[in-house]
Amino acid sequence: GAGVSQSPSNKVTEKGKDVELRCDPISGHTALYWYRQSLGQGLEFLIYFQGNSAPDKSGLPSDRFSAERTGGSVSTLTIQRTQQEDSAVYLCASSADRAYEQYFGPGTRLTVT
């Protein structure tokens, strides 16, 4: 079956512009996660959605970052007024209800110039 998909695969934007990154989780997975990986670093948790519960936003680095999940499926991560330090690979993952293992998409490489 189809895995987690993300779009775009690459995004180059100018400092100060807004960007939207999209994630399509595995069908039927109730949990969805966003992480980012900066150069040479591990994966950093950003936000987590589980069903209809309020999202866990504890990893969002600033109020310029927001995410939503519509209809319990597709999610969009929005970064407003992008800064150069936002440059990273943004990874989305999904998991089945109460499952530990998360399945990752290929990521979106964001470059802020």
Next chain:
Amino acid sequence: DQQVKQNSPSLSVQEGRISILNCDYTNSMFDYFLWYKKYPAEGPTFLISISSIKDKNEDGRFTVFLNKSAKHLSLHIVPSQPGDSAVYFCAASARNQGAQKLVFGQGTRLTINP
């Protein structure tokens, strides 16, 4: 504060020998541990996991060992194959605290030499 640490950024092993990747953690609330493998330009793929109630889990060539008293886990790959060359991340979760998010280490780049 790095709760999950992989102190070796890289490791080089000869094909056919054993690869041992190490991971240390500081949060005693972690109760589930996972290893992910990542190829360039791809997302991480799940490899193997272990619950804190166990000290060993084996799946084919891959074995994960957990030493709770030392807050240390390791991944053994034997025999190592060229296709194992990738970046390996360990991750931990504190599900008993209601947290489903994973905390990742910085990764170890494994290179298998023919």
